[in-house]
Amino acid sequence: MPLNAQALGTALREDLTLHSTLCRREAGAFTQAIRSGEDVVVACTQEERLFADLGRQTEGAISPIRFVNIRETGGWSRDASKAGPKIAALLAAAHLPEPPPVPVVTYKSAGRLLIIGPLDAAEQVAGLVSDVLDVTVFAQGPGQAGGAQTRRYPVLGGRIEALTGWLGAFELRWREDNPINLDLCTRCNACVAACPENAIGLDYQIDMAACQGHRACVKACQVAGAIDFQRAGESESAQFDLVLDMRRADATPTFLQHALPQGYLRSDGRDLPTVLKLRELVGEFEKPKFFEYKQKLCAHSRNATVGCNACVDICSAEAISSDKARQRVVVNPNLCVGCGTCTTVCPTGAMTYAYPPAAEQGQRFKTLLSTYAAAGGKDAVLLLHSQERGQALVNELGRAAQLKVAHGVPANVIPVALWHTASTGVDLWLSAVAYGASQIVLLVTNEEAPQYLEGLQAQMDVAQGILNGLGYTGTHLRIIEAKHPTELDAALQTLGQTRQRTPGVAARFAIAQEKRSTLDMALDHLVEQSPLGAASLPAAIELPAKGSPLGTITVDKDRCTLCLSCVSACPASALQDNPQTPQLRFLEKNCVQCGLCQTTCPENAISLQPRLSLTPERAQLRVLNEAQPWACVRCSKPFGTVKAIEAMLGKLAGHAMFQGEALERLKMCSDCRVIDLYSAQNESKVTDL
Structure with missing residues (x-):
């Protein structure tokens, strides 16, 4: 591999010594390093077993050892002479601490x-x-x-x-x-x-x-x-x-x-x-418990009404089921295979991926992209692949390039191994673009379930719609399907045929564990750096109906009676009432487009509108509907609305149980209704006597 120790050292801000035969004549340098107590990164996975054995056999070895592949991923390629920034990025990411341990599932x-x-x-x-x-x-x-x-x-x-x-x-x-x-x-x-x-x-x-x-x-x-x-x-x-x-x-x-x-x-x-x-x-x-679930954020069910079913529908292991009685979903950790697609399609962040957590994965992306840019790299592409078949395919391509029968991984393409390709979604993808990635490419093989590809493409359509709407031209998100190194090689060579517009200044925010917080930070940076400029931004960007976690709702005021059942159903507090006056208020920033309000509304007065609003009103409460309050006919205290009470009177006027005084009591507040009913019963007893 054409490695430049001085250039790599400058990028990593370290003095580096290049060991070209470390696993043979220079093994002593490795044993000396692992006695130092400092982190040791071995930039080769070919002899991982040898180095692990040396580590166990070396007396006084106290350094943690990590391995990173810079050979098949960059050093063995026709672009190897230009792969220095990528290799520096891979080495920098290898220095990151291990993710925190997660709970395990035992068999x-x-x-x-x-x-x-x-x-x-x-x-x-x-x-x-x-x-x-x-x-x-x-x-x-x-x-x-x-x-x-x-x-x-x-x-x-x-x-x-x-x-x-x-x-x-x-x-x-x-x-x-x-x-x-x-x-x-x-x-x-x-x-x-x-x-x-x-x-x-x-x-x-x-x-x-x-x-x-x-x-x-x-x-x-x-x-x-x-x-x-x-x-x-x-x-x-x-x-x-x-x-x-x-x-x-x-x-x-x-x-x-x-x-x-x-x-x-x-x-x-x-x-x-x-x-x-x-x-x-x-x-x-043992295997990791791959997910974390927060019921209070879940948009699956409220008031015995099912809204969002995204995680249940997409799980290829049938590990997720609906528990309508407890108004939640239930995940069987023994059946869960850790694909993470449920977390990708979850609009609220109720289901989050834990292996590794989003914050750790985001730090990895940020380190790769910032180091790559600092080393002089341009047009970075993150190639996300599985650590099983996807990793094997990348390795096969690297070996084919060394044998001069393939081009190999391009210099600007940075492979990133994931437990499963479906474990990242729109929040991390947009964050990666904010950090400076020109493209995020998912490599899928024959491992993925068909519904995964549909779900990932729907999420990509949403993210791409946001980027294009903000003026970032080009195709920033792609899925590559390959089963053979030649297919992967051909697909990777097409990535450089078009240029993608990216933010002028890379973001510096840290990924939050909460999906919506990360998404908001990524959107804020992308809006701030928009090539269109603040004066030319549209009021809103229309998004695909399928899979959008952003949007507004419209209310048919002629139908709406302000019963506020939608408010109690909303899991994200996007819909709110006003304790002082009959009003239905809406905070668009919180809306996750789960549809619970739409399915709950007894008057069919609500419809969803997927979009990203770019006006300040997105983060402000706005009134969707309001009405004149109804005054109790006995004490004049306001309760309900004129429209709701009149609708109720109209529906019950012909009912045998609501005639005469009973119908009149419907016009009273709850306190007066009890008093009037009690008074009528006492009068009846006196009459009988």
């Missing part, structure tokens, strides 16, 4: 494995893992080679009713609706030979559609007594730690979601890595 597996599939194939796979795992087979057909004659594993049969759970906690429920009891069956094949319709397969289950009722099989099985056509089908259940599903691809799988539960694997038996992976899933395992 415990004792190795109880359930294999669902053809009997012969299932027993062949069982033979590969039975020395480590306790195997049970649920027979689903005899397979191609016939059934095994030696019963080595418990075999279940019947009709699967449900399979639920996750690693260490699967529950299978099935109905034993076949005449052959597999616990009693000795696999002598007498019934198979005796059946005139060939209705019995080598899975030792009877095809009842083919059976003609000759019962020759019952006679052949008199000694074992395993066949009983009068046996009532009973529902059974059992618990397992692991499940291997070997049913055909055209069969209906047990789990339909894109992200399968931990501990549930699919294989035809010939996929050896999948089968061997089962052997590793015994013991106690």
Whole structure:
């Protein structure tokens, strides 16, 4: 790699010594460094295992060690000679402290494995893992080679009713609706030979559609007594730690979601890595609790009315469900795979990503972009990719560039590994542009669920609409789909074909953990630096209806009765009343476009209008509707509105329960209504006496 130690040192404000054969002849420099107590960054991941071993074996080693890849990400590229600013940025980000620890989710597996599939194939796979795992087979057909004659594993049969759970906690429920009891069956094949319709397969289950009722099989099985056509089908259940599903691809799988539960694997038996992976899933395992949920911010439900369902609809693991009784959503941490898409589409920030937190991710973006710019870099592009397939694809591209068969990662493209590409959203993207990024590119492979791509594109459309509306020309946000290094290489080369307008001065604000606070700071900076200038800014920027977390509402004053049910439903305090006079007031800055006000309104008087207002009124309370108060006919105290009371009187005038004095009481305040009713009852008692 063409590295310039002096230039890198200037960018990082440090004196650097270049070690070009550190993992061989210069390993002593590494062992000396890790005794210093200062943070040590190794700018190579090729020999990460070697350096980790050296660290453990070096006496007196006290320095924390971090690794960063500057080879495939920049040093191995046709642009390598110009990649100095990017390499400096990657080194600076590697110096950042580790994110704070997060709570963990624990799985415990004792190795109880359930294999669902053809009997012969299932027993062949069982033979590969039975020395480590306790195997049970649920027979689903005899397979191609016939059934095994030696019963080595418990075999279940019947009709699967449900399979639920996750690693260490699967529950299978099935109905034993076949005449052959597999616990009693000795696999002598007498019934198979005796059946005139060939209705019995080598899975030792009877095809009842083919059976003609000759019962020759019952006679052949008199000694074992395993066949009983009068046996009532009973529902059974059992618990397992692991499940291997070997049913055909055209069969209906047990789990339909894109992200399968931990501990549930699919294989035809010939996929050896999948089968061997089962052997590793015994013991106690931990994973991060990827999310934080704040119910008070959630726009999912109010007053038994559902508004925002974004996180429930997009979760590919089916880990999020609606709890209408408690007016909230519920996340099952055991099913959550940490994609973070729920946090991306959440308009309020009720659901936030915790691995790492937004503040830590924002600091990473800021460090990368500020160091890149300070080192002389131009037109920075953040390439966000997953740390699994996305990272592998970037590495493959770097190696192809070293072999002169690809261009490699361009000098201005800074790869950033994420746990999942869907874990960042409009708040962090706009902040990155405010920090100086010309583009934010998401690299997606075949890992992402289809609904993720739709949700990410909707969020990008909102962010791009804001940027273009403020005068930042170009395309600042893109999704690149690639499954092969050549596809990625070709896509990255197209990024420099157009120029993106960016803020003249990079932002310096720190990312807040609260999504709306971060979004407001990013918007304030982008508005302040707008190429249009303050005098030419539009009053508002219209935004796409799908996925917009910003906007206003319009109220049909002819329909609205000022019942204020929308005020109690609003989770963001965007809608407010006025204790002094009948008014419906609105603070646009707080509106998240969840739609709860629209669905709650009994008069259908409210409609949403996605937009970003650029006038000072966005942060000020404004009156949407007001009305003349109704005065109590008894004490003259104001309560309700003339319009609401008259509407109520009109609707109840023909009701049998509201005639005469009862209708008149509706014109009274609550206190006078009680007094009048009590007085009328006493007068009635006196009359009776």
